[in-house]
Amino acid sequence: MTTLSEVASHAGVTxxxxxxxxxxxxxxxxxxxxxxxxxxxxxGYRPNLNARALAEGRGPTLxxxxxxIANPFYPEFALAVEQAARDHGSFMLLCNTNDDPATxxxxxxxLSGSLSEGVLVMNCNLDFGTLRxxxxxxxxxxxxxxxxxxxxxxxxxxxxxAGQLAAEHLLRLGHxxxxxxxxxxxxxxxxxxxxxxxxxxxxxxxxxxxxxxxxGLDTVQGGYEAARALLLDQPGLSAIFATNDLPAIGVMxxxxxxxxxVPDDLSVIGITDIQMAQExxxxxxxxxxxxxxxxxxxxxxxxxxxxxxxxADVADEMRVTSEPVLKPRASTAPPRPPKGxxx
Amino acid sequence: MTTLSEVASHAGVTxxxxxxxxxxxxxxxxxxxxxxxxxxxxxGYRPNLNARALAEGRGPTLxxxxxxIANPFYPEFALAVEQAARDHGSFMLLCNTNDDPATxxxxxxxLSGSLSEGVLVMNCNLDFGTLRxxxxxxxxxxxxxxxxxxxxxxxxxxxxxAGQLAAEHLLRLGHxxxxxxxxxxxxxxxxxxxxxxxxxxxxxxxxxxxxxxxxGLDTVQGGYEAARALLLDQPGLSAIFATNDLPAIGVMxxxxxxxxxVPDDLSVIGITDIQMAQExxxxxxxxxxxxxxxxxxxxxxxxxxxxxxxxADVADEMRVTSEPVLKPRASTAPPRPPKGxxx
Numbered sequence: 001m002t003t004l005s006e007v008a009s010h011a012g013v014t015x016x017x018x019x020x021x022x023x024x025x026x027x028x029x030x031x032x033x034x035x036x037x038x039x040x041x042x043x044g045y046r047p048n049l050n051a052r053a054l055a056e057g058r059g060p061t062l063x064x065x066x067x068x069i070a071n072p073f074y075p076e077f078a079l080a081v082e083q084a085a086r087d088h089g090s091f092m093l094l095c096n097t098n099d100d101p102a103t104x105x106x107x108x109x110x111l112s113g114s115l116s117e118g119v120l121v122m123n124c125n126l127d128f129g130t131l132r133x134x135x136x137x138x139x140x141x142x143x144x145x146x147x148x149x150x151x152x153x154x155x156x157x158x159x160x161x162a163g164q165l166a167a168e169h170l171l172r173l174g175h176x177x178x179x180x181x182x183x184x185x186x187x188x189x190x191x192x193x194x195x196x197x198x199x200x201x202x203x204x205x206x207x208x209x210x211x212x213x214x215x216g217l218d219t220v221q222g223g224y225e226a227a228r229a230l231l232l233d234q235p236g237l238s239a240i241f242a243t244n245d246l247p248a249i250g251v252m253x254x255x256x257x258x259x260x261x262v263p264d265d266l267s268v269i270g271i272t273d274i275q276m277a278q279e280x281x282x283x284x285x286x287x288x289x290x291x292x293x294x295x296x297x298x299x300x301x302x303x304x305x306x307x308x309x310x311x312a313d314v315a316d317e318m319r320v321t322s323e324p325v326l327k328p329r330a331s332t333a334p335p336r337p338p339k340g341x342x343x
Numbered sequence: 344m345t346t347l348s349e350v351a352s353h354a355g356v357t358x359x360x361x362x363x364x365x366x367x368x369x370x371x372x373x374x375x376x377x378x379x380x381x382x383x384x385x386x387g388y389r390p391n392l393n394a395r396a397l398a399e400g401r402g403p404t405l406x407x408x409x410x411x412i413a414n415p416f417y418p419e420f421a422l423a424v425e426q427a428a429r430d431h432g433s434f435m436l437l438c439n440t441n442d443d444p445a446t447x448x449x450x451x452x453x454l455s456g457s458l459s460e461g462v463l464v465m466n467c468n469l470d471f472g473t474l475r476x477x478x479x480x481x482x483x484x485x486x487x488x489x490x491x492x493x494x495x496x497x498x499x500x501x502x503x504x505a506g507q508l509a510a511e512h513l514l515r516l517g518h519x520x521x522x523x524x525x526x527x528x529x530x531x532x533x534x535x536x537x538x539x540x541x542x543x544x545x546x547x548x549x550x551x552x553x554x555x556x557x558x559g560l561d562t563v564q565g566g567y568e569a570a571r572a573l574l575l576d577q578p579g580l581s582a583i584f585a586t587n588d589l590p591a592i593g594v595m596x597x598x599x600x601x602x603x604x605v606p607d608d609l610s611v612i613g614i615t616d617i618q619m620a621q622e623x624x625x626x627x628x629x630x631x632x633x634x635x636x637x638x639x640x641x642x643x644x645x646x647x648x649x650x651x652x653x654x655a656d657v658a659d660e661m662r663v664t665s666e667p668v669l670k671p672r673a674s675t676a677p678p679r680p681p682k683g684x685x686x
Contacts, residue, residue, distance in 0.1 A: 021449075022449060022453065037448070040452065061436070061458070069421055069422050069425070070418060070419065072418070074418070075415070078439075079413055082439050086446075091438065091450075091454075092439075094435070096421075096422060102380075106364075107434075110434070115404070133384075252624070253622070256624045276619070279564075279596070
């Protein structure tokens with residue numbers, strides 16, 4: 001079997017350079033890369049990752065477990081994780097649990113410490129006890145409550161602040177008749193942002209009764225159905241906040257289908273700033289969470305835990321991303337003046 | 344180290360049942376599954392996938408290489424592949440090449456026959472010679488020209504017909520001033536569908552000059568920019584066909600920003616039927632390609648090749664999916680009558 005050294009010798013470079021080419025890291029000129037590729041091809045060299053992983057007692061991948069790859073936030077996050085992993089010479093193994101804890105559990109058991117050196121977990125409905133029993137390090141991504149550390153390694157985003165920023169934006173525009181669509185993120189993950197929003201509105205002395213709030217699935221269709229019901233029940237609303245961009249886009253569609261103009265008749269705001277938020281018409285106002293930064297921090301923390309394994313009961317480092325940022329776009333505007341008044 | 348047999352004995356089931364539970368395949372009652380999980384947890388059993396893969400000379404995953412996970416078609420396809428793989432007890436390792444052939448090559452070399460038993464390839468700009476040299480079987484997914492087999496195992500979709508169906512729809516509605524946005528799919532992958540469209544329009548005796556055609560990136564923004572330029576240059580167009588749904592959504596946004604109503608002033612149609620196509624307002628007319636079926640056929644063909652390896656020069660089985668299907672929605676309608684004529 002051809003070895004890495006033979007490839008290096010054939011290409012006239014060091015084994016480290018061959019390794020850099022294979023792992024796509026370090027500085028290698030295009031010319032050198034091509035020479036190495038030619039040597040690899042000529043000698044039929046193939047690195048045996050399993051053998052190395054077995055010898056080192058670890059796997060050559062980082063696993064990312066997500067609840068639903070169909071939700072466009074997850075591919076965006078996965079892309080950022082994949083880039084961060086590749087920057088450090090690792091592959092990303094993407095595992096989709098379809099919101100099923102048993103599937104998540106099977107992935108965790110089969111991968112951790114075997115195929116994967118570490119596992120990044122996104123909203124997979126696994127209890128923390130199970131995560132702590134993982135043989136390989138686990139980092140919880142996008143923990144929503146930095147003020148309540150989960151006692152597990154995690155990257156936290158201040159989602160309460162995200163809700164607050166959305167509320168302050170609508171209040172500043174002059175909205176007083178405000179509705180809320182709470183995305184059902186299985187496990188109550190949207191509670192924090194909702195509470196940040198509602199507390200801010202009420203603290204401003206604006207009434208926000210239960211009858212202005214609806215639950216919906218965390219999808220475009222879920223937001224559509226919840227908003228349609230809400231708007232038919234509460235026709236006086238001038239603005240709706242949805243706890244995520246997908247249901248917020250659904251709110252815009254529901255308004256359109258009810259012949260309400262966004263933002264003239266109804267302002268709409270979401271949270272996250274997925275790519276689609278910029279690509280709707282009108283473009284969706286939202287509060288951006290630092291997806292890229294969170295992914296990089298999660299990979300960095302995971303790599304630290306892989307290198308310096310800590311006992312499960314002390315591995316509880318929480319890193320907090322920079323703060324969410326308001327992105328006002330065309331879907332929010334001041335409310336129409338009340339009928340009977342001149343402009 | 345705990346063995347599978349010890350888990351089976353502890354749970355009072357056969358080792359095969361434990362294996363089925365771990366791999367999420369076969370028929371296992373919920374009660375049995377829970378008993379096995381409890382035994383696994385009590386004994387601290389963890390299957391060593393690397394050891395097994397090494398012993399068997401194969402990896403326990405199927406790899407899916409995509410050019411851009413950021414394009415929402417790929418997560419939809421990945422989800423379908425992942426489900427098909429899981430149905431057969433395999434994990435899916437998702438590799439994102441970011442349209443870079445060197446990254447694709449590095450993945451192929453590092454994974455094939457090592458971490459992965461087989462590789463599904465989607466538009467990764469790898470030449471067929473490289474793919475044929477892969478140690479593990481490779482299946483090309485979504486080959487666009489069933490009439491021209493690539494000489495590699497593949498699943499083909501009749502994209503020429505997809506273009507034809509889009510053209511027939513616009514012609515039947517009465518459109519004669521038709522524009523075309525050709526998505527730049529790197530490697531000319533959209534040529535086939537474009538040609539199917541253009542040939543059909545011209546065969547109907549309708550003029551479709553070069554000046555009605557524009558190239559754009561295969562994104563919402565790419566379609567937006569190409570359509571904006573085209574509509575400013577050719578204000579008489581009553582319909583635009585884009586070779587993919589994302590640029591078609593961009594066409595709709597360009598029309599909106601130019602104060603053109605879709606479909607009253609401009610009909611728009613795409614190809615693929617991604618989830619977003621139903622979720623735009625107006626909903627996008629498109630030609631649906633059988634994504635789920637293609638994913639299942641690709642996994643099935645790959646598994647056949649893994650079980651019955653064939654020499655690279657005879658492994659060229661092509662499977663063709665069922666035909667694309669027109670999905671007329673709200674973004675297409677008859678053209679406005681010419682000015683000066685009564686309805």
